[in-house]
Amino acid sequence: MTKQHKAVALISGGLDSMLAVRVLQEQGIEVEGINFFTGFCVEGHTHAIRNHDKDKQKRNNALWVAEQLGIKLHIVDVIEEYKDVLLNPKHGYGANMNPCLDCKIFMVGKAVEWVKKLHKDGFDFIVTGEVIGQRPMSQRKHTMPIISEESGADDILLRPLCAKNLPETKPEREGWVDREKLYDFHGRNRKPQIALAKQFGLHDFASPAGGCCFLTDKSYSDKLVDLWQARNSREYELDDIMLLKVGRHIRPTEEFKLIIARDAGESKFLEGYRKQYTSIHALSHSGPMALVDGELKQEQYPLAAAIVARFGQGRSADEVEIDIATPDQQRLQIKTAPLNAEEVLQEWYV
Amino acid sequence: MSRQELDARRLLCPMPVIKTQNQVAEMLPGDEIEVICTDPGALNDIPAWARINGHTVIETVQDEDEIRITVRVGA
Ligand code: SF4
Numbered sequence: 001m002t003k004q005h006k007a008v009a010l011i012s013g014g015l016d017s018m019l020a021v022r023v024l025q026e027q028g029i030e031v032e033g034i035n036f037f038t039g040f041c042v043e044g045h046t047h048a049i050r051n052h053d054k055d056k057q058k059r060n061n062a063l064w065v066a067e068q069l070g071i072k073l074h075i076v077d078v079i080e081e082y083k084d085v086l087l088n089p090k091h092g093y094g095a096n097m098n099p100c101l102d103c104k105i106f107m108v109g110k111a112v113e114w115v116k117k118l119h120k121d122g123f124d125f126i127v128t129g130e131v132i133g134q135r136p137m138s139q140r141k142h143t144m145p146i147i148s149e150e151s152g153a154d155d156i157l158l159r160p161l162c163a164k165n166l167p168e169t170k171p172e173r174e175g176w177v178d179r180e181k182l183y184d185f186h187g188r189n190r191k192p193q194i195a196l197a198k199q200f201g202l203h204d205f206a207s208p209a210g211g212c213c214f215l216t217d218k219s220y221s222d223k224l225v226d227l228w229q230a231r232n233s234r235e236y237e238l239d240d241i242m243l244l245k246v247g248r249h250i251r252p253t254e255e256f257k258l259i260i261a262r263d264a265g266e267s268k269f270l271e272g273y274r275k276q277y278t279s280i281h282a283l284s285h286s287g288p289m290a291l292v293d294g295e296l297k298q299e300q301y302p303l304a305a306a307i308v309a310r311f312g313q314g315r316s317a318d319e320v321e322i323d324i325a326t327p328d329q330q331r332l333q334i335k336t337a338p339l340n341a342e343e344v345l346q347e348w349y350v
Numbered sequence: 351m352s353r354q355e356l357d358a359r360r361l362l363c364p365m366p367v368i369k370t371q372n373q374v375a376e377m378l379p380g381d382e383i384e385v386i387c388t389d390p391g392a393l394n395d396i397p398a399w400a401r402i403n404g405h406t407v408i409e410t411v412q413d414e415d416e417i418r419i420t421v422r423v424g425a
Contacts, residue, residue, distance in 0.1 A: 037364055060364055060391070063398040072403050077368045242362060272360060272388070 005176040006030045007158070008111055009127040011073060012212040013061025015193055015205045016129030016161060021069050022200050023160040024127060027177050031127065033073040034114060035062040036107050038082040039241050040213040061206045068202065078110065079238055086215070087234050091146075096221035098213070100138035101146065104130075108151035125156040125171045132162045133187040141165070161185045161193070214245060223249055226350045230254060230294060239276065243293070246270065248311070249350035252303060256294035257350065260311050263288075275327055280308045283333065284321035287312020302336055309338035353382045359416070363391035367399045370421065374405065379425045382408070386418050393417060400424075 009021045011033035021031050066073035085106045089099030108126060115123045130139050130147075138147070144166055148157045155170040163172065164184035172179040185192050197205065214220040223244045228234045230251065243259055246266050251257040258280070261267040267289040270279070278292040290308045305322035314320035315338050325331045356373055358366035366387045374383060385396060396419050397407045404424035411418040 037368060041364075060367070060395045060398065063364075063367070063395055063402065066402050067398055073399070075364055075368050075371060075399075077365070 004028065004030055005124045005171070006032070006122060007125050007127045007171075008115055008123050009033050009071075010107055010111060010129070011035045011062045011065055012129070013065055013206055014129070014212060015197060015202075016131060016134070018065045018069065018129070018202060018205060019193060019196050019200070020127050020129040020160045021071065022202070023182065023196075024158075024177065025069070027181060029177060031069070031071050032123075033062070033066045033069070033071050034111055035073060035075045036078045036082075036110060037075060038086075038103075038213065039079045039238050040082075040086075040215050042212065042214060065205070074114075076110065076114070078106075081110075082106070083236070094137040094216065096216055096218050097224055098137070098215035098221075100135060100216075101143055104128075104138045104143075104147050105150045108147055108153050108157060112152045112156075124176060125158055125169070126153050127158050127160065129161060130159045131185045131187075131193075132165055134185075220244060223350050226251065226257075227293075230257065239273070240293075243273070243291070247288075247290075250307060250344070250348045251350050252307065252345075252348050253300065256292050256296045256300065256304070258290050258292060258304060258307060260290040260308060261288035274325065278324065278326050280304055280322060280324050282309060282312045282314055282320050283323050284319075285309075285312050285314030285317065287314065287320075301332065301334055305334045305336045306339045307344060309336055310340070310344055312338075314338060351380050351382070352377065353384070356383055356385045358385050358387040358392070360388055362389050363395050366392045367395045370396060371399065371403075374421070374423055377423045379423055381423045382420055383423070384418055384420045386416060388416060390417065392419065396421065 007024060007029050009017060009031050011017045024031055063073060085102050086099055089102040091101040094100050111126045115126065132139060132141050132144065148154055158169050158171050159166065161183045162185050163179060163182035165186055168179065171177045227240060246269060247259040247261050249257055249259055259270065261270050270289040270291050273291055278296055280290045280292065281287060288311050292304065296304055301324055305324065309320035309322055318337060319335050320338055322334045322336055323331060324334065356369055358369050366385060366389060370383065370385050377383065400407050400421050406422045406424060407419060408422050409420040
């Protein structure tokens with residue numbers, strides 16, 4: 001009996017990695033999935049926070065994909081290690097703060113480590129859903145060998161969706177998979193993938209527009225850069241990068257920024273941070289929860305209160321009573337007139 | 351058979367799943383783990399994770415602000 005070969009696939013939650021796995025399953029390869037959580041991933045919680053997405057399935061796409069494929073999924077927390085990828089990308093950034101090429105090298109490298117260290121004899125090769133020319137930065141003909149090489153995967157990295165456009169890898173050479181039954185997809189045209197999905201009977205898959213994480217998003221990247229500039233340091237914690245996904249961010253002075261909820265869902269979410277951040281909300285009217293990031297000096301209280309008042313039901317009232325609570329729950333109430341729309345300067349919006 | 355508890359309060363998905371997964375890796379088939387979390391995303395993610403990896407959710411209790419999900423470790 002021939003040995004059944006086993007592969008670990010990088011699962012992002014999108015269609016491509018899903019197809020890559022299905023193609024190999026067709027060839028009798030046993031596949032398990034691995035998914036990396038960097039903290040920047042576009043996840044169910046980001047949709048769950050806001051009210052208007054309430055009806056949307058709050059699913060984790062990687063788990064969902066694994067379930068559709070009938071494979072095991074290992075989710076790995078790489079938040080700490082990822083910092084170095086984001087802060088010092090050897091190959092630079094894409095259109096925004098996305099270090100896609102370094103990110104790919106890092107993730108494939110982690111998969112190599114995972115296979116070699118933890119599952120010595122268990123897995124024979126690594127699979128990704130990469131397609132040549134699909135993404136401007138990481139998925140190009142000349143970046144494919146860079147990823148294989150710098151990750152340490154070399155010829156045990158197989159990309160079933162574009163393998164025919166690439167040199168033969170070990171699984172093909174050894175006859176574990178039939179190269180003829182792999183694909184030659186290239187470019188940004190998604191039609192071949194959609195057709196293949198149809199052929200496999202896959203539907204309802206997520207198709208992220210820009211990429212698999214928030215770092216490809218301009219507004220998110222702007223907020224991240226603003227945070228680094230304001231702190232004079234590029235260090236960050238998970239809470240910092242989570243909060244960049246939520247609320248309006250308004251920076252009236254260099255010292256502090258207000259994160260103001262846009263709806264009740266976000267207010268509830270921000271409430272969870274009141275023991276870590278100074279929080280501000282209206283008492284006399286209903287209105288959003290706001291957190292202060294940075295240093296809010298006493299003399300700035302009236303300004304911060306007037307801004308928060310602007311975003312609540314009391315925006316046209318003469319006076320709004322605002323509560324300011326520090327993380328150790330020292331509280332202060334201020335009565336203030338809300339700023340009017342023009343007084344909240346456009347350049348304050350991060 | 352052991353029964354363990356995991357405090358995943360205030361963690362956002364997928365962190366509760368990752369913590370559960372890592373703790374379960376140290377447990378034996380038949381053991382039980384009660385995960386206490388606050389992110390409603392866990393209501394979907396933990397059962398999905400359990401189904402995929404051969405574990406069973408045996409109880410889910412949801413009150414005002416906490417969710418308790420008990421999982422029996424599979425073989
Ligand atoms: S979009 Fe984000 S997660 Fe995806 S490769 Fe680029 S940096 Fe990495």
